[in-house]
Amino acid sequence: MTRWALGPLHDVLDLIEFQSLSAQDALAEWRTTSERPFHPGLDHWTEHAVRGYLAASEQIPAVSGVPQGEPLEPVSRRWARQRGSQKPADPDWYEEMVTDRRYAGHGIRELRVARKGSVTDSPRDEAEIALAVGVLAGGLPVLSSKWEKKRLTLGRSEPPRLVRLVEIGCADASHRILFEGTPEEAFARYDSDVRARVDKMIAGGSYRPGKDCGRCDAVATCPEVPSRPGLLGINDSDGPLRSWSVTTGRSYRKCPARAHLEELFLPREDPAEDSEAVVRGKAVHAWIENRHRRTPPQPCEPDDTPGSAEEWRREGWAVTGLQARLGIQMIGDHALVCPLRDEPDSAEAHPEQQIVVYDPDADVVVIAKTDLLYRVADRWTLRETKTVKALSKHDLLEEYPQLALAVLMADAGVLPGGGPCAVELERLTGSGPVVTDLEAAAPDVIAQARLVLTEYVASWHADSRYPTKPGKACEECPFTRWCPDAAERTDT
Ligand SMILES: [Zn+2]
Incomplete structure (x- = not known):
């Protein structure tokens, strides 16, 4: 499957510029002679991009x-x-x-x-x-x-x-x-x-591991990307090199095509505004992240919160009314469980870190976005923070698959510190903060994490066609513009 979103555009423009074909004929020629199969979404995008390129050139x-x-x-x-x-x-x-x-x-x-x-x-x-x-x-x-x-x-x-x-x-x-x-x-x-x-x-010294590693032929030997055979529990490296993150797994469940179009980095449209609760969650995250970026590290204080909706606005967030009050309470609550509160002098904090690992058995680059990696004395911990209205009774690894990935990454020794790294979940709820240690080194936790992750990864890894799943998934999909089947949703 073609995996570079601009590759077909250049193939079609070559036909127009060097073989004097019209745009329509060049697109038809590309569709019938392309050596690599391509997704119908990429077909739609390519036609749009060719016409956009030609129209811009004329201007x-x-x-x-x-x-x-x-x-x-x-x-x-x-x-x-x-x-x-x-x-x-x-x-x-x-x-x-x-x-x-x-x-x-x-x-x-x-x-x-x-x-x-x-x-x-x-x-x-x-x-x-x-x-x-x-x-x-x-x-x-x-x-x-x-x-x-x-x-x-x-x-x-x-x-x-x-x-x-x-x-x-x-x-x-x-x-x-x-x-x-x-x-x-x-x-x-x-x-x-x-x-x-x-x-x-x-x-040298300018390696920047990240989302592009999934299309880099040198990833297997990159000094900045650790290699961990078996991380994903899949033994099949016949397909093309791909990258996987929990976002890929979630998107794939909603609609396989969406996961593929995400991997192509096609232009997105935000189909709907975030709900008030989602905006509040993002605003709380951003506030705490900024506090954790201070150097030297300082613990968060209960009164260091946005005082009003106006202050939220100055920080760039439209949070008002009940959600503003709940967000302020959650930030204040975080101070009670802030990981830097006990020994700030011996602590370091790295918010929003990206961890990139290559699994050669699956030929997949795994990318994890972590909320916070921190060290107190010589103990490293990965902490995910969630804002939720109330605690749920579900299995935490199933509810938050990024925790399952974190447990397996800790077990594989790719988190900081080289040795065991703890994994914990902080939930800021309407009735107070709760921090749970996942006991990432326990064999039954690792086994459960493996089970959860396999369910997310296996069907995606085995797929080479990424069919569309039109329906409810289209409502919040940013790629409906490029999707041949999304029209069914808007027409009905
Ligand atoms: Zn804090």
Whole structure:
């Protein structure tokens, strides 16, 4: 199954630009000749993205001096430049390349970068811009194949008189010109913004494990991602490398297609506003998280709460009335069970940590988002915090599968401290706070955690089609726009 949301877009644009097909014919050609199967949701998205890209391209103003009706021509070869000396073993030698969509003519080189979402207000990455315009100004056409792993073979070409970098938001056909200038101006931008970043990357130490590990071929040998065969209890690594989190598991239960479209990172729409209780829960979480980020660590105090709905608003949360009062009470209650209250001087706290582990037996990257990892003296603990109206009588591991994952991660020794890490649940309720130690090292708890997790993971892992499950799941799904079956819901 195709797993890069912009891959088919580029395949279709290649057919339009290099084989002169219309958009409609190119989409039809891609659908019949694509080497990899693709999800119907990806099909819908690709058609939308192609039309968005073409519409945005038409809106880009011509560079001054370019005659009307003589647009730039698409360029099939990538552009690259090689830095450092040409000696084979030079450790400072590296290559810089631009991919995406390339155009040239009238002494101009232009790169259009396709983004999934809107580019109207998206943040700018100045180092990425400087790198791209440096290659546009000084690059040469790449002659070697995309799949060759050795040094690139570069051809010749005339240096441009002007370079331009544009980004295009495929979801809403938006565009933004990021840079337009002479090669000298491009090199100046490169020198000021890129040098430091590239030096840092060459020196190493810039691994950032996260959601992208699920599509990284090097994850099995990454020094920052521990490998734990059998973590998920699945022995079948024949499928493609994928990533799994508790969110994936929950989404898959609601609708297999939704879990897949999440993995593709397709643009989302928020289908409905959060309920007041959900907003209150998020606001309480954010307040406590901010208190735990203080350095040096300080325990939360019972009176350090938002005093009023107005104060909630200043923090960016629309919490009013009963929910505001309940939220204030819950934050005050947290102070009674704050993990930093007893020995703040010997404690450290890491709110909202992401733990990434690779399970080679399942060929899956497991990503856990934890509410809080903290240490008091030499004891590490993972704490999940939930705001609930009342305590439920359900099995805690079943009710909160992230706890089951936490127990298995503690057992696998991938949580901080290297040794046993405790797992606990803090529930802030209408009638007071309750902290439960899950006894993560007990064999029967580990067995139960394994049972719970297998139920979430096994059917997802065995699936390669991700069928849609239209119905109730569509009501809160952010991907109905791209789903071929969601219309059934809105029509009935
Ligand atoms: Zn606290």
